[in-house]
Amino acid sequence: MRRILSSITDGKGFDLVLVGVTMIFLLALAGLPLVYNVLLSFQEVDMFNLAAFQRPWAGLENYREVISQPEFGLVMKNTGIFVFGSIAGQFVLGFALAIFFMVKFPFASTIRGVFLVSWVMPGLVVGAIWGLILAGDYGVLNAILQSLGIIDGTVFWKSDPRLSIWAVTIANIWLGLAFNMMLLSVGLAAIPRDLYEAAELDGANGLQRFATITVPMMRSTIGAVLALGLIYTLQQFDLFPAITEGGPANSSTVAQYWAWQWSFRIFDFAKGATVSVMMLIFVLVASIVYVWSTRAEVRG
Amino acid sequence: MTPQIEISHVEKHYGAFHALKDIDLTIPKGSFVALVGPSGCGKSTLLRSIAGLESITSGDLRIAGERMNEMPPRKRDVAMVFQSYALYPHMNVLGNLTYSLRFKGVAKADAREKANRVASTIGLEKLLDRYPRELSGGQRQRVAMGRAIIREPKAFLFDEPLSNLDAALRVHMRMEVRALHDRLGATSVYVTHDQIEAMTMADHVVVMRDGRIEQQGSPLTLYDTPANRFVAGFIGSPAMNFVDGHGSEDGHSVRLDALPGAPVLPLDRRVEPGRPVVAGLRPEHLFSGGETQFSVPIRVVESTGSIAYYTTDTDPELMLVEQGRGKLRSGDSAALSIAPGDIHLFDPMTGLAL
Numbered sequence: 001m002r003r004i005l006s007s008i009t010d011g012k013g014f015d016l017v018l019v020g021v022t023m024i025f026l027l028a029l030a031g032l033p034l035v036y037n038v039l040l041s042f043q044e045v046d047m048f049n050l051a052a053f054q055r056p057w058a059g060l061e062n063y064r065e066v067i068s069q070p071e072f073g074l075v076m077k078n079t080g081i082f083v084f085g086s087i088a089g090q091f092v093l094g095f096a097l098a099i100f101f102m103v104k105f106p107f108a109s110t111i112r113g114v115f116l117v118s119w120v121m122p123g124l125v126v127g128a129i130w131g132l133i134l135a136g137d138y139g140v141l142n143a144i145l146q147s148l149g150i151i152d153g154t155v156f157w158k159s160d161p162r163l164s165i166w167a168v169t170i171a172n173i174w175l176g177l178a179f180n181m182m183l184l185s186v187g188l189a190a191i192p193r194d195l196y197e198a199a200e201l202d203g204a205n206g207l208q209r210f211a212t213i214t215v216p217m218m219r220s221t222i223g224a225v226l227a228l229g230l231i232y233t234l235q236q237f238d239l240f241p242a243i244t245e246g247g248p249a250n251s252s253t254v255a256q257y258w259a260w261q262w263s264f265r266i267f268d269f270a271k272g273a274t275v276s277v278m279m280l281i282f283v284l285v286a287s288i289v290y291v292w293s294t295r296a297e298v299r300g
Numbered sequence: 301m302t303p304q305i306e307i308s309h310v311e312k313h314y315g316a317f318h319a320l321k322d323i324d325l326t327i328p329k330g331s332f333v334a335l336v337g338p339s340g341c342g343k344s345t346l347l348r349s350i351a352g353l354e355s356i357t358s359g360d361l362r363i364a365g366e367r368m369n370e371m372p373p374r375k376r377d378v379a380m381v382f383q384s385y386a387l388y389p390h391m392n393v394l395g396n397l398t399y400s401l402r403f404k405g406v407a408k409a410d411a412r413e414k415a416n417r418v419a420s421t422i423g424l425e426k427l428l429d430r431y432p433r434e435l436s437g438g439q440r441q442r443v444a445m446g447r448a449i450i451r452e453p454k455a456f457l458f459d460e461p462l463s464n465l466d467a468a469l470r471v472h473m474r475m476e477v478r479a480l481h482d483r484l485g486a487t488s489v490y491v492t493h494d495q496i497e498a499m500t501m502a503d504h505v506v507v508m509r510d511g512r513i514e515q516q517g518s519p520l521t522l523y524d525t526p527a528n529r530f531v532a533g534f535i536g537s538p539a540m541n542f543v544d545g546h547g548s549e550d551g552h553s554v555r556l557d558a559l560p561g562a563p564v565l566p567l568d569r570r571v572e573p574g575r576p577v578v579a580g581l582r583p584e585h586l587f588s589g590g591e592t593q594f595s596v597p598i599r600v601v602e603s604t605g606s607i608a609y610y611t612t613d614t615d616p617e618l619m620l621v622e623q624g625r626g627k628l629r630s631g632d633s634a635a636l637s638i639a640p641g642d643i644h645l646f647d648p649m650t651g652l653a654l
């Protein structure tokens with residue numbers, strides 16, 4: 001008994017306790033709901049057997065039905081636009097800002113700090129603000145674009161079916177910008193200055209230094225940022241109810257919003273679970289990419 | 301000799317801080333120049349200004365006759381070996397060596413061939429596939445050198461390249477760097493804070509302090525005729541002893557008031573009678589073998605077997621050096637003498653040599 005106690009206070013036992021607590025927590029709060037969700041997608045669920053655990057087995061029926069919905073293709077396409085548009089926008093702008101703030105100028109770190117506002121703001125609030133900015137008649141964005149002479153008439157960002165998904169994507173790019181910028185800044189700051197000096201003396205110009213020093217040295221950071229960006233974008237929900245509510249005519253509905261509509265609008269919990277399991281596969285791929293890209297961080 | 305690097309009236313300010321003050325230095329083609337001085341004196345700043353990594357505030361910098369003041373580093377055609385080596389961690393040795401050739405449009409096969417040739421001159425043939433993290437400190441140092449050599453630059457700039465190596469390897473690399481310089485017929489500027497490194501490697505030594513060149517010349521010129529007390533104390537190991545005294549009545553000798561018995565030492569030049577001076581006596585000159593001029597008690601003996609160091613029990617302390625195991629023990633009295641030509645005299649106020 002004494003041995004066990006002392007191993008907990010100052011030996012390997014302490015490590016095991018720490019890991020164990022985390023694992024139990026994860027299994028209970030993430031593992032169980034996940035399994036339950038997958039189970040749900042293979043069952044027939046209605047309002048009466050909702051509380052039960054034993055339910056009629058449906059096999060792949062839910063999947064077949066979800067795929068045969070008329071809006072299925074549109075939702076997938078929207079999800080693709082939203083995910084890839086968001087990640088590309090966040091990454092490119094975030095990288096540009098990170099490099100910009102590496103240059104020492106007065107108040108650089110203060111101004112960079114201000115960018116964190118987008119990170120700490122709740123999605124619903126950001127959504128509401130972007131809803132106002134993107135509004136057709138009184139929106140700020142239209143006013144700016146008009147005064148710059150880029151557009152003539154009024155652009156209905158939120159109610160034009162061709163633009164609505166882009167409206168949410170723009171808001172999401174803004175929301176994720178700070179996160180991308182911060183992670184990429186940290187990666188940039190970790191590259192020793194003298195490598196750039198050596199490369200400069202070796203005859204590399206700015207673009208060549210970026211391609212041969214910055215990018216390869218940032219490989220693991222870039223992989224992590226892209227994978228986390230994918231995960232956060234697939235999790236993004238708040239912006240949809242706040243800006244377009246998926247409309248008009250599902251033109252801005254993405255998979256995660258669709259899953260919510262199935263479950264809590266139509267109360268078909270099985271279909272909601274089915275859509276989210278389909279998304280899970282995407283997230284899984286992203287997670288594997290993430291783990292693969294951070295694997296390099298262990299070796300010095 | 302055509303000058304390869306000409307630095308005239310160069311000044312460098314970091315904001316309010318005056319880092320380089322009126323630097324004038326001409327480096328002939330094929331010469332090996334060492335910049336020495338205490339930490340923070342501006343050696344690295346001067347070297348980096350030559351490379352273009354720092355901009356100079358005023359003055360003129362020419363490399364191979366061309367004015368370089370506003371030229372970006374990549375167009376100056378100089379190679380630098382960094383103290384940290386600054387090897388590209390994501391490239392293997394071959395990649396590190398051939399990096400600069402990529403931007404000159406050298407074909408891959410030619411680059412590889414050139415890298416092989418350079419690798420064999422510096423003993424890296426077997427390591428071309430390794431990554432920097434898989435190399436020892438000495439091997440990394442060689443890669444850093446190889447990366448500079450492969451470019452055949454107008455000048456090599458070294459910033460304390462050996463300071464991360466252990467003592468034995470440092471002595472070995474010292475000779476190797478110098479041999480390489482001679483073989484390549486290169487022009488080299490070498491920064492070090494180790495005056496022995498500077499004295500043994502360089503044709504021309506530049507002693508700096510507080511952003512200023514205190515004196516420059518061949519190693520033995522600096523040793524024999526230091527221009528001031530700072531250079532005298534900096535060059536030579538162990539450092540020169542300084543003793544207060546004044547010119548004695550005959551005008552051809554100096555009285556060392558601070559030592560016991562206030563000995564009078566003859567000089568080979570005139571000094572104004574009664575003039576206060578600081579006499580500089582090198583530790584290795586005090587056992588000249590001549591007739592004993594004065595005696596001092598020994599306090600500490602340090603012997604390495606081949607050479608013995610004595611610290612005297614006087615104020616100021618003197619450092620003495622004797623070849624061999626050393627016959628004196630702590631508490632003994634050392635009988636000293638010095639040749640008239642080996643006595644250096646400095647003005648106590650300005651520190652300038654008299």
Ligand SMILES: Nc1ncnc2c1ncn2[C@@H]1O[C@H](COP(=O)(O)OP(=O)(O)OP(=O)(O)O)[C@@H](O)[C@H]1O
Nearest residue numbers: 314317319337338339340341342343344345346493
């Ligand atoms: N970027 C900078 N901004 C302000 N001051 C600087 C900067 N770089 C160097 N200095 C100052 O310039 C002086 C000279 O620096 P430098 O690096 O040339 O010294 P050094 O002779 O190479 O010393 P060491 O032997 O320690 O390397 C120092 O006092 C240093 O504080």
Ligand SMILES: [Mg+2]
Nearest residue numbers: 343344345459
């Ligand atoms: Mg330095």
